[in-house]
Amino acid sequence: MATDKREIILSGIRPTGRLHYGNYFGAIRAFLDLQEQGHRCYYFIADYHALTTITERMDLYRQTIDMLRTYVACGLDPAKSVIYRQSDLPCTAELTLLLGMITNIGHLERGTTYKDKMAKLTSESEGLEGNPLSYGLLGYPVLMAADILIVKADKVPVGDDQRQHVEMAIEMARKFNHRFGEVLKVPASVPRNALRLPGLDGSAKMGKSDNNTLDLLDDPKTVLAKIKGVQTTTDPLPLSSDSDDPDAIIPQMPPSLGALYRMLHLLAPEDVYQDFVGKYRRGEKFYGTLKTTLAEHVSKFNAPIIEGFNAPGNTEATVCEFLRANAEKVTETALDTVESCKAAMGLGRSLFRA
Ligand code: TYM
8 A cells, every 4th residue: 555645734722611713823724724735634632631720520521522513613524634532542641651751850840831830820829739730730741742743743733832842842752763763753843933812811822711712602792792891991002113014013002902903914804904004003093993893703703613513413422423433543653653662662562452
């Protein structure tokens, strides 16, 4: 049989809530493009990773199923892409163990996600009581590296916030190969222009745990309420650049207004966006229409996704059916990687897998 020369794409999303616009424009949009370009795409739900925050069994199950239904509603197609659940591929945990042996703890402690979480917890009143800083949280990037390396990924489409984690995976693969021989495929870095969508509160990142998201399943009423609630009382700051480039203009705006412009640029036709840039430059009073226009575009974007999510063919039963079939498709490649690593390290073969 001829070998498959297509590029291998891998990415995942934690099932810690509904998919939001950061997830969509940072990741899902690229998932769809790559799927349609005919690459070998592996898209999974990172349910092991979600255990660093979710503690309720039924929450995790429900959110995993709903996230898979949202994947399908967005256009991810289990017949074209291998869509699976991370915990259906337990050999990922074995590769995590092996990679953990070559990973320096200091390196993990310097990870920005870990440091941010640590800073947040120590600044909260209860401090570190209850020890929410688990071994799993510190080792998060090792598990993520295992996800990537186990399928021999060439590319990892993610938003800018995951850049450092992908870099860590690259370093782990290089280190492993240097020590044990060329076993692991080294994936490409995240491109420089990867997106980081700001939150509706004007913070640098829209994120599920920050209560600042616009979600793909938000109905028109919710969309309007969320957008109307965005703080726009600050006076516009003059734009020093007369460039059309949103990356030059938007950072000069007050942050929450900038978040609205960023969304408008992603969703509305160029002339609508440019019209509002013109209004901004001329110092007109336009915040009300900016918000209603943006809300209309968001609701228009959400409508087919909400419809797809509720479609009769997109149920818990159909999702569970393709999960079973797709877990099998990814298992062969994954076991091949783990067995090659074990052999390279001088460990025994897993006889029960032979
Ligand atoms: P997660 O679940 O936080 O986010 C899923 C994807 O959405 C992107 N994203 C954003 N992009 C731009 N702007 C934002 N505001 C924004 N918020 C989220 C993320 O960059 C990501 O692409 N650790 C990962 C899940 C994971 C994974 C992996 C990803 C586990 N193993 C292996 C790739 C490869 C995470 O927590 O993503």
